Structures are given as structure tokens and as C-alpha cells.
Amino acid sequence: MSNHLIAARDLRHVWHPCTQMHDHERLPLVPIRRGEGVWLEDFDGRRYLDAISSWWVNLFGHAHPDLNAALRAQAETLEHVILAGFTHEAIVELSERLVALAPPGLNKCFYADNGSSGIEVALKMSLHAWRNQGRTTKTRFVSLEQSYHGETVGALGVTDIPLFSDTYRPMLQPPLRAPSPGMRRAGESCVDAATRCLNAMDDLLARHAHEVAAVIIEPLVQGAAGMRMHHASYVTGLRALCDRHGVHLIADEIAVGFGRTGTLFACEQAGITPDFLVLSKGLTAGYLPMSVVMTTDAVYDVFYDRYDTLKGFLHSHSYTGNALAARVALASLDLFARDDVIVRNRELSRVMAEALAPLRDHPHVLEVRQTGMIAAVELVRDKASGTPFDWRERRGLAIFEAALRRGLLLRPIGSVVYFMPPYIITPEQIRWMVTTAIAAIDDGLAAPATPFSETGPAMA
Secondary structure, three states: OOHHHHHHHHHHHOOOOOOOHHHHHOOOOOOEEEEEEOEEEEOOOOEEEEOOHHHHOOOOOEOOHHHHHHHHHHHOOOOOOOOOOOOOHHHHHHHHHHHHHOOOOEEEEEEEOOHHHHHHHHHHHHHHHHHHOOOOOOOEEEEEOOOOOOOOHHHHHOOOOHHHHHHHHHHOOOOEEEOOOOOOOOOOOHHHHHHHHHHHHHHHHHHHHHHEEEEEEOOOEEOOOOOEEOOHHHHHHHHHHHHHHOOEEEEEOOOOOOOOOOOOOOHHHHOOOOOEEEEOHHHHOOOOOOEEEEEEHHHHHOOOOOHHHOOOOOOOOOOOOOHHHHHHHHHHHHHHHHHOHHHHHHHHHHHHHHHHHHHHHOOOEEEEEEEOOEEEEEEOOEOOOOEOOOHHHOHHHHHHHHHHHOOEEOOOEOOEEEEOOOOOOOHHHHHHHHHHHHHHHHHHHHOOOOOHHHHOOOOO
């Protein structure tokens, strides 16, 4: 079987996510036959280093033997059981271990199927909790500019990426937006940006707290905005503001949880406990879809009553608490404990920073930014003025293609090239990854602009 034959069969029936399918009249699909460690291999035998952890989910590489073994063992005993009125050992143990690891006070775990669904749970649970307390006006949510929280209707309502949300605006609740500390002004430090944006949030909540159920935030890194990063003091201050104004705080750690930012959870660096912590992606180390919303006893208690009070949280997913996913999640946590992953990641982060340092002087690099195992390179047409490339030139797509030719999987966000590799990557592989990316960047920026009419909208 060849790449060409698999791709031809695919294009007859498969509609791919986050893709203008017209692109594939020119851009070949890349069918993957197998994965091992940081590498993916296609049907023609070519290998690609997975520098983006396959959309940020893969923690310990592809086909990890310990995770494979855990999945096989669980499949031999129980693949799934309804979690309403039933339970099983894997989900009980996973919940116990998450509670022990998460910021203190998050004692209850509610499971869903994916990140967007987890956000839906948190939003509904916040609004419903206030309603159960007689606070029926608290029905709105505050999110940051350029935030991304998913693509189901509730999650999309608190998302501020027009490419994703504008078409569906008639379906969405009118948003309340606060300035993002990741969008710094010229010459502004990260700490000063955090202070400025906290003051703006304070003003917004002073006006709207009576109708706000919760503020939702991606702590430390706004992923789909182009890996926009902010200081932990913003998260610390935001917790205090939510307490002062009487609103919940939802921490969306779908992308940044499980060691991506240098600690197991990003909220640890701010020293805070949110009212809701939403986890997915790395929860099962990239093996199976699963999410969890962790919350407090205080939230749980306002739902705990007789059935006839109608206070119960009647939200469900068919695969809630799936046994296979839970067992792989447990095996992933075992790897964190056994291999001292967080400490090792700090060394890998240092290597990545050193490898990226030469790009700071590149004539088209506005900024190189990094938080833990997440790094981003923002490309612009003119460095002095910060003038961006026209999105219709699709420079990110040109870089993606140039990287693939060299055996590297990148997926730039507009003109931001980012790296989020699996934790098993070696220092040598990091250096090769960055060197190869630099060559791809130079090729992609030197290539003629791709006419919009030929290939559809910008890559996201």
C-alpha cells in the first residue's frame, strides 16, 4: 500500500477537521502507517518527527510499550460500562490520584469525552450552581481576548478566535471580553501587562459581577492565539478578583496541563486553586479521548439534594469514565512518577531555549517565547515595525510543507511556528528539530506567496 493509494481512498469519504478540503487538490495528504517514539512513518517509509505531539495530546511518544500494555490488559477485563449507577476500579483510582495531584480543594471529578465537552460541563455546572443558590441572574461568562476553549456551542461562545466563532455568532451567547495579558504593548513587560489587564478585569467585574457566573482562562499560555504567554501573577491576581466579586474561576488546562508549562498543572505556578479545572489532551497521553472537570466540595454540595428538588446535574456522555481511557491515564501518571518527568522536562526546556536563541536575531522574527515545553516563534514581514505577513500569503502553510520535506511535522498557527514535542524527545532530537525548522522557515519565507484563490483560507 502506498501513500498515494491511501490518500485517494481517504479523499473519497473523509472530511478532515480544521481543513479547507480544497487545499488537497494541490497539497498531498500524509497517510501514517505507524508511530514509534517521537517519529511517525508513512506508507512509503518516510519518517517525520512529531514536533507538535499530534495536536498537543501525545506526552510520551507514539506506541509507548507501558501504555500499550496497560491498554491491552484493561481490554481483557472491561472495555466500558455505563457510569450512571455503576463504577469500576480504573475510574475510582484515577479520580483518587488526580485529587492527590491537583491544586488543593479540587475533590470531585466529573468525566466527559473531550476537551470541548469538558468546557461545556464546567460552564453548565457554574451557571447551574449559582441557580441552585437562587442567583438566577448569573448567566454570563467572561473570557480573554484571543481565547480558545473549544468548538461546541458553549465553548465556542467563550472563544475569541474569529476564524472559528464568527460564522456561528447567531448561536452563541453575547460574550464579555477582557484584555489578554498575553497581548503585550510595545516595551511592556510581562508583569506590567498582567497588572494592566488585572485592572481592566477588576473594572469589568465591578460592572457585571451580578450577571457573571464565571471567568474562564487558559493559564499561562493561550494556545490557538499563537501560544500567547503571560505571567503567573495574572492568574494569582485573577483568583483574588473572582473571590472579591463573587464569581467562579474556570481554569482551562486542556492544552497546558500535565507538565507542558514546567509544573504538572499551570495553576501551581500561580499558587491558586480554581473552582473548576478542566483537563483533557495529555490526560490519556494521546491514546484515547477523555476529559475531566475537577471541582470543589462547595460546588458539589449545592447539587446534592433529593431528586424532586431538580438540583441534580443531569449531564452525560455515553463514554463517560471509559475504562480503557482511565487505565491508560493511570499508566501515564505512573510514568510521571517513575521517570521524574517534570524535572527532566526542565532540562529539555533549557536545551530548547538554547537551540532557539539564534532565531531572536532573525530579520523576520518578532519574538521567541517559551513556557516550559511550549515554545513559539512569531514571524513578521518587518521586524522594526512589527508589520505582520498578510494572512492570505499563507506563510505558515509554506513552512509546514518545507518542514515535511525535511522530515519534520510542524503546524504553524498563522505565522507563528510553535514546538510542543513529546517528553521523550532527546536533546539531540531537539537540536535537530529546531535546526530543521529554521531551514523550513527560511524556505517558507523565501517562497512566492500562494494566491488565496488557489488554496483557500489560512492554515490554523
